Amino acid sequence: xxxxxxYIAIAYVILGPIVGGLIDGLDRLITARMQGRVGPPLLQPFxxxxxxxxxxxxxxxxxxxxxxxxxxxxAILTGVLFFYGSDILLIIFVxxxxxxxxxxxxxxxxxxxxxxxxxxxxxxxTAYEPMIIIALVGLYGxxxxxxxxxxxxxxxxxxxxxxxxxxxxxxxxxxxLRKSPxxxxxxxxxxxxxxxxxxxxMGGPILGMVELAHWYESVYLFAxxxxxxxxxxxxxxxxxxxxxxxxxxxxxxxxRVKWEVALAFAWIVALVLGAGNLIPFYLISRGTP
Amino acid sequence: MSSIERSPWLIHYDASSCNGCDxxxxxxLTPVYDAERFGCIVTGDPKQADIFLVxxxxxxxxxxxxxxxxxxxxxPKAVVAIGACAYSGGVFxxxxxxxxxxxxxxxxxxxxxxxxxxxxxxLLGVVQAAQMLKAxxxxxxxxxxxxxxxxxxxxxxxxx
Numbered sequence: 001x002x003x004x005x006x007y008i009a010i011a012y013v014i015l016g017p018i019v020g021g022l023i024d025g026l027d028r029l030i031t032a033r034m035q036g037r038v039g040p041p042l043l044q045p046f047x048x049x050x051x052x053x054x055x056x057x058x059x060x061x062x063x064x065x066x067x068x069x070x071x072x073x074x075a076i077l078t079g080v081l082f083f084y085g086s087d088i089l090l091i092i093f094v095x096x097x098x099x100x101x102x103x104x105x106x107x108x109x110x111x112x113x114x115x116x117x118x119x120x121x122x123x124x125x126t127a128y129e130p131m132i133i134i135a136l137v138g139l140y141g142x143x144x145x146x147x148x149x150x151x152x153x154x155x156x157x158x159x160x161x162x163x164x165x166x167x168x169x170x171x172x173x174x175x176x177l178r179k180s181p182x183x184x185x186x187x188x189x190x191x192x193x194x195x196x197x198x199x200x201x202m203g204g205p206i207l208g209m210v211e212l213a214h215w216y217e218s219v220y221l222f223a224x225x226x227x228x229x230x231x232x233x234x235x236x237x238x239x240x241x242x243x244x245x246x247x248x249x250x251x252x253x254x255x256r257v258k259w260e261v262a263l264a265f266a267w268i269v270a271l272v273l274g275a276g277n278l279i280p281f282y283l284i285s286r287g288t289p
Numbered sequence: 290m291s292s293i294e295r296s297p298w299l300i301h302y303d304a305s306s307c308n309g310c311d312x313x314x315x316x317x318l319t320p321v322y323d324a325e326r327f328g329c330i331v332t333g334d335p336k337q338a339d340i341f342l343v344x345x346x347x348x349x350x351x352x353x354x355x356x357x358x359x360x361x362x363x364x365p366k367a368v369v370a371i372g373a374c375a376y377s378g379g380v381f382x383x384x385x386x387x388x389x390x391x392x393x394x395x396x397x398x399x400x401x402x403x404x405x406x407x408x409x410x411x412l413l414g415v416v417q418a419a420q421m422l423k424a425x426x427x428x429x430x431x432x433x434x435x436x437x438x439x440x441x442x443x444x445x446x447x448x449x
Contacts, residue, residue: 028325037323044296044328051292051339054426056363058336113333195333203336204363 020215
């Protein structure tokens with residue numbers, strides 16, 4: 001197994017946008033079908049990003065491009081560390097850093113819409129972070145490792161031991177993937193309450209970089225979901241597909257919530273589902289080494 | 290097919306429209322007409338938009354706003370004027386505050402007829418504008434190429 005990680009990490013850098021773009025395209029297609037629409041072609045996200053990169057670059061200030069580029073670089077780095085088999089706890093910090101760069105880029109424009117969008121993104125970060133850490137601690141409890149490949153190789157079906165933590169993770173994935181009801185900071189859907197929120201004043205290639213970073217992020221977030229179902233091939237495929245469908249379904253049937261609700265409920269969910277799952281799990285597993 | 294033709298992002302501004310055309314523009318996004326089939330996304334940010342949809346006549350108060358939105362959009366861009374008012378001022382043309390159609394402030398590429406315009410014809414206008422964007426992009430590229438050629442030539446002559 002040793003040595004192959006570096007190739008997977010390199011493959012992630014090259015193939016990550018392709019997989020992420022396809023995830024995005026499939027998402028838009030299924031969403032459209034759920035709403036009774038024909039929907040865009042599967043490759044629509046690729047057309048969008050290709051177009052964005054052909055447009056003239058028009059930064060609002062000198063800081064904007066370096067900050068958004070850093071966001072992209074750290075989003076890629078998070079995935080590279082993840083697939084290289086580094087300590088997942090370390091990866092959480094890099095992931096936070098990537099998001100912070102996007103928030104700083106939004107603050108730098110000075111537009112009132114992007115400022116409120118950045119405020120809300122910070123609030124969402126405080127909302128989802130505890131649950132992600134609980135999820136990693138839970139996975140450690142099952143596999144006794146913080147390494148991606150060692151958790152993947154573990155034969156224990158994590159979803160049977162950690163159903164609460166899995167549901168909690170899906171809950172915070174809605175925030176991380178910017179899905180309704182938590183698409184507070186920015187959204188592609190028509191008539192967003194904050195114009196484009198976080199991505200206001202980002203045009204052309206700058207928005208293209210944000211989209212690319214989002215694709216890279218969605219790949220390792222779904223890889224994180226995969227860890228819950230890695231006991232066999234069949235459960236892995238069914239588990240990830242089910243999670244993907246569940247996220248799109250929730251996105252379509254819920255309305256946007258206020259930030260107070262998002263923050264309070266995320267912590268309640270982290271406490272009830274996360275800790276409520278973790279404590280019994282540790283009490284039971286203490287007897288069996 | 291060029292990528293700009295496949296993903297025309299829209300920005301919609303209601304100049305002094307009676308809201309009839311605006312409702313029809315929104316109807317284009319509903320499942321029945323589904324503008325996303327053509328890759329359209331309605332953004333609120335002129336910097337991200339390719340096609341500018343204007344409804345209603347332009348008056349002295351909103352003329353600078355229409356101009357401002359148009360100026361913020363990056364080239365190549367297209368303008369679709371929707372409805373009779375956006376064409377000439379419509380039934381409001383004689384009002385003391387109305388300046389005229391959208392063309393009195395910014396260049397218009399496509400006029401969509403109707404009062405109110407039908408969603409089908411609005412979609413046709415958007416698709417036509419997307420095709421015009423492709424032609425504009427091509428012309429821009431050719432112009433840039435010619436510019437570079439002239440610059441190289443003058444540099445060479447200067448060196449001689």
